[in-house]
Each structure stands twice: as structure tokens, then as C-alpha cells.
Amino acid sequence: MRISYKKLWKMLIDREMKKKDLAELAEISTTSIAKLGRNENVNTDILLKICRALKCDISEIMEIVRIEE
Template sequence: MPFDYKPFFKTLIDRDLTREQIKKELQLSPTTMAKLAKGENVSMIVLDKLCEYLNCEIEDVIMHIKEKK
């Protein structure tokens, strides 16, 4: 996958928040939370909700990983 959500999980830890809190507050589905955990694609709407709720920049939620050629 060319994207990684490690910054999101680090941001949660830094702010003393849990995945369950985020899921409940933003009304995210279990499928969306699983996609984040597995590094799969999620919608821009979800990324926007996360940034808004956490009051952070996109780099605090997701990072791009360059593929080796």
C-alpha cells in the first residue's frame, strides 16, 4: 500500500485517545476502522473528519510511502 496511517495512531496516543472513542465520536463504521488498521484506502471524507476532530493536518493522519521501482 502506498499509504500508511501510523501518524494517525501516533496522534491518538499523543492525545490520549482510543480508537473506540474516535469510532464513536465520528460515527465511523467498524469496517472503516479496520481499513485504517490494515493500511487500506479510506475516503477523503473520513480523512477530513479525522483532521477536523483532531484539529490537525493531514500529515498527522496519513503518510505516503514511495514504492521501490
């Protein structure tokens, strides 16, 4: 299984926001945004900052995806 942040990117598109806007609003680094873009693990605090900034639940920005073997 792996983590996918496709929901987050769709939400940004729907809200007409850029990744840079999210970084500023949530007060997170561009390095964290880059990790999210590569579906890498990030600290839970980063995810909570994003949820607070976007006023959403964590399930609205990420999901666990099964990898077919």
C-alpha cells in the same frame, strides 16, 4: 508507493485515545477504523471527518511511503 496511517495511531496514543473513541468522535464506522488499521484506502470524507474531530491537518494523520523494489 502506499499509504501509512502510523501518524494517526501515534496521535491517538499521545492523546490517550482508543480507536473506538476516534470512531465515536469522528462519527465513522468501526469498519473504516479497521481499514485504516490495515493501511487500506478509505474515502476522503472519512479522512476529513477524522481531521475535523482531531482538529488537525491530513498530513498529520497519514503519509505516502515508498516501497523498496
